[in-house]
Amino acid sequence: MLKGKVAIITGSTSGIGLGIAKVLARQHADIVLNGFGDAKEIESIRAGIVRDHDVRVVYDGADMSNGEAVRGLVETTVRTLGRVDILVNNAGIQFTAPVEAFPPQKWDAILAINLSAAFHGIAAAVPRMKKQGWGRIINIASAHGLVGSTHKAAYVAAKHGLIGLTKVVGLETAGTGITANAVCPGWVLTPLVEKQIADIAANKQISLEDAKASLLGQKQPSQTFVTPEQLGGTVAFLCSPAADQITGTAIAVDGAWTAQ
Ligand code: NAD
Numbered sequence: 001m002l003k004g005k006v007a008i009i010t011g012s013t014s015g016i017g018l019g020i021a022k023v024l025a026r027q028h029a030d031i032v033l034n035g036f037g038d039a040k041e042i043e044s045i046r047a048g049i050v051r052d053h054d055v056r057v058v059y060d061g062a063d064m065s066n067g068e069a070v071r072g073l074v075e076t077t078v079r080t081l082g083r084v085d086i087l088v089n090n091a092g093i094q095f096t097a098p099v100e101a102f103p104p105q106k107w108d109a110i111l112a113i114n115l116s117a118a119f120h121g122i123a124a125a126v127p128r129m130k131k132q133g134w135g136r137i138i139n140i141a142s143a144h145g146l147v148g149s150t151h152k153a154a155y156v157a158a159k160h161g162l163i164g165l166t167k168v169v170g171l172e173t174a175g176t177g178i179t180a181n182a183v184c185p186g187w188v189l190t191p192l193v194e195k196q197i198a199d200i201a202a203n204k205q206i207s208l209e210d211a212k213a214s215l216l217g218q219k220q221p222s223q224t225f226v227t228p229e230q231l232g233g234t235v236a237f238l239c240s241p242a243a244d245q246i247t248g249t250a251i252a253v254d255g256a257w258t259a260q
Contacts, residue, residue: 002029002239006081008073008125010064010117011091013037013045015190016140019228020088020235025053027236032077033059035091056081064091064117065109074124083132086239087125089118089162090140094192096151096199110154115161122169126178135178136239139166140231141250143186143219143257159184163250170248179247183234186254187216189225222255 007024011017013035021031033046042059049057058080062073077084092114095106118139129135144152145159162182169180187193193215201211216223234253237243252258 001236002027002086005029005085005239006032006077006083007086007088008032008077008084008121009034009088009090010070010073010121011035012088013042015192016185016188016228016231017088017090018045020090020140020232022049022052023229023232023236024086024088024239025049025055025057027239028053028055029086029239030056030081031058032073032081033057034062034064034073036061065112067112067116067120070117070120071124074121074128078128084125084128085132085134086136086138087121088138088140088235089121091117092140092192094152094155094196096155096196098151099153102153107154111158111161114155114158115165118162118165122165122180126169126173129178130173130176133177135173135176137166137169137173137178137180138235138238139163139180139182141166141182141184143184143252143254145182145184145250146252146258149219166250167248174247179238179243181238181243181246181248182250183231183238184250184252184254184258185226185231186220186222186252186257187225188228188231190228220255220257221260224255226253226255 007029009017009021012021012033046057062069139162141162142159144156145163148156166182197211
């Protein structure tokens with residue numbers, strides 16, 4: 001379905017981003033991987049996707065906390081793969097603390113990576129997409145883009161901001177062949193959440209399994225983690241012709257978390 005299209009997925013060396021990259025590669029899109037990690041592991045992920053799906057896959061380690069580097073990721077992609085059709089703004093970090101104890105540098109880093117990076121990437125990609133008359137911008141927000149939780153001031157602010165940005169870009173690109181949407185996952189079992197589970201286990205002196213159940217129990221009525229593969233499916237749907245008129249919206253994939 002996506003043969004000949006080029007997809008950038010930020011933060012795709014792990015977790016949700018990697019799941020999305022694999023699903024888009026399965027649909028024959030060429031892939032730009034991005035994110036941090038061990039160089040050998042990243043190369044093995046890259047080569048694995050080439051082997052499994054016979055598409056072009058390049059890795060670019062651009063730091064999403066640096067706006068110029070984000071814009072550079074789009075420019076480098078156009079130079080190396082010839083175009084950019086799909087931009088998935090997925091890179092994200094988390095830090096939890098009560099607002100009065102929230103370290104300012106953590107606030108700045110979360111806003112930069114989880115929100116401003118999407119602005120810079122979109123600004124660089126939209127002119128290319130307009131020329132092509134087709135583009136898909138998909139911002140991986142969160143249930144925390146729709147509702148709040150304690151101790152997550154920066155994350156909740158950034159994710160609500162990302163949904164606001166999605167609406168504006170949806171409006172500004174309406175009728176151009178470009179769509180911009182946010183996907184709002186509930187809990188997904190990735191390194192980002194494993195750290196929170198470990199913290200709960202340590203604080204409450206309970207096992208990791210009990211901590212997982214407690215995390216799901218508090219928020220996610222389905223009591224089941226969303227998977228990176230399912231989120232890849234949501235992104236692939238948004239890239240399909242069936243979604244041509246879905247734009248400027250936020251799609252929850254959250255086991256009914258935000259229905260409450
Ligand atoms: P993860 O920690 O597994 O992956 C994060 C990715 O971002 C990694 O590839 C990491 O290297 C990359 N990254 C971090 N800082 C970066 C930087 N400065 N520059 C470039 N890459 C950077 O986390 P995840 O759970 O897969 O999260 C992916 C996205 O999904 C995030 O935006 C997160 O907020 C969102 N999300 C996650 C959950 C969840 O339950 N896991 C729920 C809702 C939303």
